[in-house]
Amino acid sequence: MIKPVKLALVLALLSGCISEPTINKEPVKSATIIFINPIEQSQYQLPTGSKFGSESPNYFWFVNSVGVLEGYRPGGITDSILIPTHDLSHIEFLHGYSALEDVGFLVKAGDTVTIKYNANGYPVLQSNISAQLSGCYNYKLPFRNSHKYFGFDPVAIYTNYYFMRINKAKQNGEAIPEIFLKDFIDFVKLNDDITANWELQRLTLDSLIEAKQVEPVYGNYQNYTTQREQLAVAASNKYFAYDAEAFSRIDNMYKEFFNDSLVAYASYHRVLKAFIHHQARGSEVTMIRTRSGSTFNYPEVSEIIKDRVDIPKQTKELILYYTLEYIVNFFNTENTKEYSDMFLKETSDTLKFQYLSQLYNMGIQPSNDLLLKSLDNAQIELSSLAKKHKGKVLYIDFWASWCAPCRASMPYAKELRNEYKGKDVVFIYLAFNDREKEWRETIQTLELDSNCENYFIVNPKTSKMVETLNVTTIPRYMIYSKEGKLVNPNAPGPEGAEIRELLDRYLGE
Known part of the structure; x- marks a missing residue:
């Protein structure tokens, strides 16, 4: 009420x-x-x-x-x-x-x-x-309550995996550590608040539109927002039980929601990305091990979506685009080539494909080495970099701006660099499967601009060295000796005494 x-x-x-x-x-x-x-x-x-x-x-x-x-x-x-x-x-x-x-x-x-x-x-x-x-x-600001749900919109809490998992564990009577139990939120009450919030927003905007105090476009936008949030809430309700009945129900909600007139809205694109994972889970697509870790078999997902005839044209083309982006991110060059060809055949959208190609350097030819680009756009190969610093120990950190564990380790990395400042150790940070713009911005944020060298890996998808070194997950650390030889392909991270003992040992050789 x-x-x-x-x-x-x-x-x-x-x-x-x-x-x-x-x-x-x-x-x-x-x-x-x-x-x-x-x-x-x-x-x-x-x-x-x-x-x-x-x-x-x-x-x-x-x-x-x-x-x-x-x-x-x-x-x-x-x-x-x-x-x-x-x-x-x-x-x-x-x-x-x-x-x-x-x-x-x-x-x-x-x-x-x-x-x-x-x-x-x-x-x-x-x-x-x-x-x-x-x-x-x-217009949404008055509906926010800074004293409830940590100041977040209740839908954001309801659809967040952390809070979902705590609520599910409590429902199942599982033992929950005290620190996590303090973050427990009653999802029944939360759901009631979400429903009440939707109704309040609708009544408010209807009243203002009727009084000609708000343009009707904002009433339409709120209806769109509510439908989008209802879809997200429904998917969250079935997250831990995504059976055939749940998939069918949520799939129908997606089909009712899809509308090509919404393709210019940023939040609509987020829904399309979520749909890819809905399709993967509902079709029981297997999880497979790739060079970047465990992930859905996105080539298989792409084939399923390609054959669907119940998705509007522009919406379907965007879903295929984002599925291709996942393939580019997680799979090898052969997969990328095959599904790039499929995307172009299905959509004829060369503009989006060219954008994706530039974004991920897809046009780079295969190489045995890692091709690196410095902050001042100079290019050098990893083998040449090792030769350049011959006589010094190299501590190499494979990371990315999007990698949360990588970012979390950077304060320890800064401490380590300061400890070995003035010694014959070169700290090198290699951005792996990253985007150049985000890489450059994150360097400043994480204070990676002192006592180290930064390089962007231009050819992470086509370098045979990535396969040779078996770089499948990040962060990943390696040590090169003073002679320019890879002596530790799986070195410890920057925190703790182990890495310091190793660096001291290699410095003494």
């Missing part, structure tokens, strides 16, 4: 959101987003000490001019980015919040939007067109 007092309060807070007059003119091609003192959103720690970390350093997401999801990480005191509007009157982007939640915002094409952050680090938008539009952009 929605309390009238609460509804009246929300209406009062949003009453300034008055519709702008509509003028018939050519579609505006972009919106400008300005970040003021952007706050790092890639990590969050609960009051109990439990930590969350996102796989990507990016926390701003939009659909780029190619038509696929692109991430951005603002930096400095102020930063800005131009996002395409795809000939729509309003465009959606996602802004991460404390590594656990992605918040969707719908902004007007042609506007210059300034993003500032409240005391909790939550993004608050300001329109350059009018204060009334600012109210529209922030």
Whole structure:
């Protein structure tokens, strides 16, 4: 039951959101987003000490001019980015919040939007067109309760694996460590709050639209958001029991949700990525061991999706694109070539394929060595790098900006570098299966710019050395001797005494 007092309060807070007059003119091609003192959103720690970390350093997401999801990480005191509007009157982007939640915002094409952050680090938008539009952009803000669910939207908690697992364990009567038990949230009460929140948001926007204080597009957007969240909640309910009945029910929800008119929305692309894993689980696709670890057999998933005739055309092509991206990320060159050809045959979308090829350096020819690119774009092979530093011990760290364990080890890595500063040890960091833009940005964030050398691996997919060294998971550490020979292909990480004992030993030889 929605309390009238609460509804009246929300209406009062949003009453300034008055519709702008509509003028018939050519579609505006972009919106400008300005970040003021952007706050790092890639990590969050609960009051109990439990930590969350996102796989990507990016926390701003939009659909780029190619038509696929692109991430951005603002930096400095102020930063800005131009996002395409795809000939729509309003465009959606996602802004991460404390590594656990992605918040969707719908902004007007042609506007210059300034993003500032409240005391909790939550993004608050300001329109350059009018204060009334600012109210529209922030219409979700009054619904947030900073004193419940650690300040997150209840749907974000409900669909988070950590909280799902604790709730399931308690339901099953499993023994739960005390520290995790403190993070327990009653999902029955949580589900009630989610349902009440949806209803309150609908009533509020309906009232404002009827009073002509909010453009109808925001009512449509809220309906879309609610349907998207209902899908996510339904999938979470069946996460630990994804049987045939659950798959069929959720698959029907996906089919009802799919709509090619939504392909410019960033959150829609997130749904399409989730659908790939829904398809993999529901079709009982096997988990296989690849060069990057254990993962779904995405080539098999791609074949299943290709043969489906119940998915709208543009939506299906995007799903095939993201499935191909998973194949590029996790599988070998032969798989990549085969399913690249399939993607082009099914979609004829050379623009998206060229974008993916550039993003992952897919055009690099096979080589026995690792081809490396330095921060100043100089290229060198790993074997040449070992020769260059002959007479010194090399401690090599394979890592990536998206790798949470890699990032967690960096404070220890900094301590180790400081301890061996001035000694004949060279610390080399090799970005493996990474994206160059994110790699460069993360180096600054993690303070990897002193007492070390940084290189981006240009050919992780085509280098035979990767297979020879058996680099399947990261972080991975190796040591080269003063003679330039690989003496420890599985060296310890930077924390602890073991690595120090080894480095001292090789320095003494």
